[in-house]
Amino acid sequence: MDSSDEKLGESNAARSDIIQARFQTSYQPRANHHFELNVDIEIPSQGVTAIFGESGSGKTTLLRCIAGLESNITGFLRVNGELWQDQKLCLATHKRSLGYVFQEAYLFEHLTALGNLQYAINRSVQPADSDFLEQVINVMGIKNNLSQLPEQLSGGERQRVAIARALLTQPKLLLMDEPLASLDTPRKLEILPYLERLRSSFNIPIVYVSHAVDEIVRLADHVVVMRNGENIAQGNVAQLFSRIDLPLGIGNELGAIVECTIVERNTEWHLMRVAFDGGSLWLPVVENSDNSTLRVRVLASDVSLALTPHSDSSILNILSGQIVEVVNDQEPAMALVRLKVGESYLLARITQKSLQSLGLVSGKSIYIQIKSAAIVR
Known part of the structure; x- marks a missing residue:
């Protein structure tokens, strides 16, 4: 020293x-x-x-x-x-x-x-x-x-x-x-x-x-x-x-973390809505007090991207954001996309074919479809 x-x-x-x-x-x-x-x-x-x-x-x-x-x-x-x-x-x-x-x-x-x-x-x-x-x-x-x-x-x-x-x-x-x-x-x-x-x-x-x-x-x-x-x-x-x-994390382990707060519970569908600075997500209900904070992990493999919003889909969680960075994945057929949503960041793992056909580049506005998310804490 x-x-x-x-x-x-x-x-x-x-x-x-x-x-x-x-x-x-x-x-x-x-x-x-x-x-x-x-x-x-x-x-x-x-x-x-x-x-x-x-x-x-x-x-x-x-x-x-x-x-x-x-x-x-x-x-x-x-x-x-x-x-x-x-x-x-x-x-x-x-x-x-x-x-x-x-x-x-x-x-x-x-x-x-x-x-x-x-x-x-x-x-x-x-x-x-x-x-x-x-x-x-x-x-x-x-x-x-x-x-x-x-x-x-x-x-x-x-x-x-x-x-x-x-x-x-x-x-x-x-x-x-x-x-x-x-x-x-x-x-x-x-x-x-x-x-x-x-x-x-x-x-x-x-x-x-x-x-x-x-x-x-x-x-x-x-x-x-x-x-x-x-x-x-x-x-x-x-x-x-x-x-x-x-x-x-590589492949299916790769994912981002967002800190959320419970803002709504739907007893009919056994779902709850949690909010973060980039929007909100619907998740299965867990036993937590109202307004409690949750740590939610969104795997890159559970995120898909679209140029326009889709209402005719089974996916409940659709957010708007912007592409920050695109890099090649370890698998030649795949690419990794870093997305800014509010002040938070998410990751998407998509095919190189989809990347090219949608014209996805840094700075482009995009709709983010989250197929599922896991509460980790």
């Missing part, structure tokens, strides 16, 4: 709303392969920041650097205004106020679930009181598991106990390294709602590593995109997922 890095760190020393991390390291994980990490990020110290990228992109290495588990690194780390690492200082892992949740639960097998939680309380600088313990147990839904040994727990239950144990150290930062990767699909779907409750119940910034698009769009507020050991983009989850120059 040069002097300009140190000055930048000093200039933001009083800011308690960001986490600054800059790390450089290199090593050879296997023969004929050399890996370098060169990361410079500034992320909010609230909500969930996802570290996203393909296997081998450096996600876990970055997380280990934040935790102080990597050796031989050049680094700078300031968390909520507190300096954890620079040229002159490098706090040991046990002196960093953080919780770490691994892919595997790594519970103490000879202790019950409650015993594992009590261990965390005992090692905390400020031991949790009974009210906080009860809150953690309720949020993670493990009240009925407290007397069980780890071998008696399902994979999802073990991971929820591990998360609760990390929370009970009352960390200033919670690190989660692909916590659902070792679970099968039913267990993964079982634990996702608990992670959402964790996010909304505790004022602890979470750095969440994953290569799974479905987890990111459901949980994350902010995203850092990793590729070949570098952060190539970072920002609000909706902004990043509406870009077509980033590896945030």
